[in-house]
Amino acid sequence: MKFFCDFIKNDLRTSFFVLPYAHGKNMKRVTVHDxxxxxxxxxxxxxxxxxxxxxxxxATIERVNTVVKKIGFTRDWHAANMAKRRDYKIxxxxxxxxxxxxxxxxxxxxxxxxxxxxxxxxxxxxxxxPFDGEALVRELDNIKKDEVTGVVFVATDAPGxxxxxxRLAERGVIPITLVSDIPNSMRAHFVGIDHIAxxxxxxxxxxxxxxxxxxxxxxxxxxxxxxDHVDRRFGFEQVISSEYQGIxxxxxxxxxxxxxxxxxxxxxxxxxxxxxxxxxxxxxxxRGLISALKAHNKQDDVCVVAHDLTDDSREALRxxxxxxxxxxxxxxxxxxAIRLVRAYADKSAFEESQERIKIDIFLRDNLID
Amino acid sequence: MKFFCDFIKNDLRTSFFVLPYAHGKNMKRVTVHDxxxxxxxxxxxxxxxxxxxxxxxxATIERVNTVVKKIGFTRDWHAANMAKRRDYKIxxxxxxxxxxxxxxxxxxxxxxxxxxxxxxxxxxxxxxxPFDGEALVRELDNIKKDEVTGVVFVATDAPGxxxxxxRLAERGVIPITLVSDIPNSMRAHFVGIDHIAxxxxxxxxxxxxxxxxxxxxxxxxxxxxxxDHVDRRFGFEQVISSEYQGIxxxxxxxxxxxxxxxxxxxxxxxxxxxxxxxxxxxxxxxRGLISALKAHNKQDDVCVVAHDLTDDSREALRxxxxxxxxxxxxxxxxxxAIRLVRAYADKSAFEESQERIKIDIFLRDNLID
DNA sequence: AATAAATTGAGGTACGTAAATCATGTATCT
DNA sequence: AGATACATGATTTACGTACCTCAATTTATT
Numbered sequence: 001m002k003f004f005c006d007f008i009k010n011d012l013r014t015s016f017f018v019l020p021y022a023h024g025k026n027m028k029r030v031t032v033h034d035x036x037x038x039x040x041x042x043x044x045x046x047x048x049x050x051x052x053x054x055x056x057x058x059a060t061i062e063r064v065n066t067v068v069k070k071i072g073f074t075r076d077w078h079a080a081n082m083a084k085r086r087d088y089k090i091x092x093x094x095x096x097x098x099x100x101x102x103x104x105x106x107x108x109x110x111x112x113x114x115x116x117x118x119x120x121x122x123x124x125x126x127x128x129x130p131f132d133g134e135a136l137v138r139e140l141d142n143i144k145k146d147e148v149t150g151v152v153f154v155a156t157d158a159p160g161x162x163x164x165x166x167r168l169a170e171r172g173v174i175p176i177t178l179v180s181d182i183p184n185s186m187r188a189h190f191v192g193i194d195h196i197a198x199x200x201x202x203x204x205x206x207x208x209x210x211x212x213x214x215x216x217x218x219x220x221x222x223x224x225x226x227x228d229h230v231d232r233r234f235g236f237e238q239v240i241s242s243e244y245q246g247i248x249x250x251x252x253x254x255x256x257x258x259x260x261x262x263x264x265x266x267x268x269x270x271x272x273x274x275x276x277x278x279x280x281x282x283x284x285x286x287r288g289l290i291s292a293l294k295a296h297n298k299q300d301d302v303c304v305v306a307h308d309l310t311d312d313s314r315e316a317l318r319x320x321x322x323x324x325x326x327x328x329x330x331x332x333x334x335x336x337a338i339r340l341v342r343a344y345a346d347k348s349a350f351e352e353s354q355e356r357i358k359i360d361i362f363l364r365d366n367l368i369d
Numbered sequence: 370m371k372f373f374c375d376f377i378k379n380d381l382r383t384s385f386f387v388l389p390y391a392h393g394k395n396m397k398r399v400t401v402h403d404x405x406x407x408x409x410x411x412x413x414x415x416x417x418x419x420x421x422x423x424x425x426x427x428a429t430i431e432r433v434n435t436v437v438k439k440i441g442f443t444r445d446w447h448a449a450n451m452a453k454r455r456d457y458k459i460x461x462x463x464x465x466x467x468x469x470x471x472x473x474x475x476x477x478x479x480x481x482x483x484x485x486x487x488x489x490x491x492x493x494x495x496x497x498x499p500f501d502g503e504a505l506v507r508e509l510d511n512i513k514k515d516e517v518t519g520v521v522f523v524a525t526d527a528p529g530x531x532x533x534x535x536r537l538a539e540r541g542v543i544p545i546t547l548v549s550d551i552p553n554s555m556r557a558h559f560v561g562i563d564h565i566a567x568x569x570x571x572x573x574x575x576x577x578x579x580x581x582x583x584x585x586x587x588x589x590x591x592x593x594x595x596x597d598h599v600d601r602r603f604g605f606e607q608v609i610s611s612e613y614q615g616i617x618x619x620x621x622x623x624x625x626x627x628x629x630x631x632x633x634x635x636x637x638x639x640x641x642x643x644x645x646x647x648x649x650x651x652x653x654x655x656r657g658l659i660s661a662l663k664a665h666n667k668q669d670d671v672c673v674v675a676h677d678l679t680d681d682s683r684e685a686l687r688x689x690x691x692x693x694x695x696x697x698x699x700x701x702x703x704x705x706a707i708r709l710v711r712a713y714a715d716k717s718a719f720e721e722s723q724e725r726i727k728i729d730i731f732l733r734d735n736l737i738d
Numbered sequence: 739a740a741t742a743a744a745t746t747g748a749g750g751t752a753c754g755t756a757a758a759t760c761a762t763g764t765a766t767c768t
Numbered sequence: 769a770g771a772t773a774c775a776t777g778a779t780t781t782a783c784g785t786a787c788c789t790c791a792a793t794t795t796a797t798t
Binding site for chain 2: 783784785786787
């Protein structure tokens with residue numbers, strides 16, 4: 001016994017250890033033909049079993065399924081879709097305007113629309129007016145099932161939207177919310193981060209980065225009508241109030257995604273509170289914020305945590321104006337949404353871990369370009 | 370003029386604005402047939418042009434290519450591979466042993482081996498002895514072109530490895546390094562993070578998290594024979610010495626990925642330096658580190674930044690023993706390596722941004738499970 | 739003009755799966 | 769025994785592309 005084990009071990013060390021799931025040297029596609037042959041049934045029967053068509057004895061179904069598992073058959077996803085003449089039509093609805101983050105999303109959708117046809121997927125985008133629930137409802141109601149497989153949209157949490165989503169889902173179109181969600185709606189999936197957790201993360205960073213442990217922190221947001229901004233602020237407040245009692249959070253400045261307005265608000269805040277030691281930038285209008293800080297030469301004294309990696313925030317991280325940026329990877333979100341529409345359309349499984357959007361933290365040191 | 374503009378604007382607002390790259394309602398696959406018809410040539414000629422076969426006039430090539438661009442033809446990647454009878458065989462070489470991070474990689478490769486056949490890709494894994502350059506060289510030399518399209522391996526930087534990679538590449542197999550790279554070698558691509566930047570990131574976090582700005586910091590590594598550990602320490606040292614002069618970095622403790630040994634080393638360090646305020650855990654053996662900290666009840670006093678999100682480090686983040694964990698997403702790395710082998714095999718382009726592995730920072734607040 | 743060479747077209751087969759038709763087999767019920 | 773339902777097999781077409789052969793046409797060369 002001992003000898004035997006030693007022999008094996010030795011052999012493993014000198015040659016190599018093949019993990020149990022290795023295919024070995026005869027890697028070859030396992031097809032329906034192989035299944036048919038192994039199960040001693042015809043192709044037609046295999047097809048009936050695989051596609052849940054009637055007219056097969058329970059015992060035969062069982063046998064085919066066993067063989068499928070045994071020889072490791074996986075349906076060739078693409079060949080199947082080709083035969084089915086199936087393709088996927090995906091419509092993105094992205095707010096227009098000069099919000100830099102939304103611009104990144106638009107760019108990604110555009111890139112996807114050029115690559116995805118290779119996977120029998122057609123991606124198009126419509127711009128919708130921002131902060132406009134009615135427009136969104138109109139858009140959603142406009143969509144017909146045979147034109148679109150799934151709709152991916154940045155949800156504005158306005159009255160009527162939830163109902164429009166319901167109508168959409170009932171028409172057989174797959175609704176997927178992007179970046180900001182409508183909980184308890186009929187959307188099939190939400191692609192985005194947990195904004196409360198993001199706010200908590202911001203608070204932890206700011207709380208630990210700030211040196212004296214005592215002082216005032218300003219919160220600069222786009223609009224408290226946006227659910228994600230509200231959520232972020234909520235998470236932020238949670239952590240600050242429970243763990244950093246020395247820090248006083250000032251009332252929110254709402255800059256409405258406008259750089260000029262934001263700049264004025266921040267400058268006013270800097271004047272009123274010379275002891276300001278931190279800023280949490282919940283939403284867009286980073287340029288206004290940066291201008292205000294630089295105008296008062298406060299880049300180094302005030303610790304800033306912001307959201308979304310854009311050209312401006314990247315630059316601000318590099319030159320030390322921002323201390324940390326929390327990001328939600330736009331390319332990843334777009335790709336994830338597309339994969340999810342396909343998965344929901346096929347009622348097939350998807351890789352949970354791949355579709356969970358991470359709350360990315362960027363410092364000057366781990367920046368990517 | 371003014372009227373015209375106003376009219377347009379108004380229309381956009383009431384209905385919706387279709388971005389220029391939208392496909393509209395007639396989303397349909399553009400095939401070689403469409404190209405042939407539009408260019409008024411036969412399918413055979415289109416095929417000759419697309420696949421660079423000889424026997425076509427320059428003018429005709431030009432015409433076909435123009436039409437391809439005009440009507441936006443994209444080759445159906447999968448149908449093409451099917452017709453070509455092409456498939457991809459990918460071998461991963463992952464160090465064996467109980468390093469938790471490597472275990473995660475192995476798991477991901479296993480998962481991939483089950484899903485990838487759908488994309489005509491066969492993934493297998495061999496375990497190789499860790500820290501063993503000779504074994505790696507043997508493995509690499511063992512690989513034949515017709516058995517394997519590409520090899521993805523965690524590179525040990527030992528003598529002879531660079532040459533083995535060269536031989537491999539010359540045999541027509543695509544070498545891809547994973548997690549730790551061999552720069553200036555013939556590997557087609559490196560999938561992993563910039564470890565120097567990761568070290569810098571760790572230093573920035575530790576430097577800003579530490580309260581008094583003054584004190585000793587220990588560096589706990591696996592082995593200074595591992596290039597990635599050396600790089601991380603280098604980056605760490607860089608930032609600490611230039612920006613946090615109050616912090617004294619103690620000589621590296623090499624725990625050789627062994628929990629017991631690491632625990633003893635850390636305990637010794639805690640005894641020798643009661644004023645220890647921080648630990649940078651460059652490599653594995655997190656369990657040993659955690660045990661040592663808890664044994665001396667130093668979880669809360671010592672600020673710890675570690676690498677790699679595993680069950681242990683996740684738990685340590687949750688209970689406050691660790692303050693930050695720097696991660697390199699294993700599932701993403703495995704998927705990226707697979708996509709890259711395919712891209713290099715086809716000499717086709719890939720999405721840079723998707724293949725760049727990020728240096729992920731996790732705090733208690735942005736943990737994912 | 740005659741010949742050779744280059745270019746283009748027409749058509750077929752293959753890849754792996756879906757979906758349909760039609761034929762054959764087998765058990766069940768009257 | 770005959771009718772009926774069910775189970776299965778055999779065969780075909782289609783999807784979009786690659787690649788092959790053979791014929792037909794155009795162009796260049798002598």
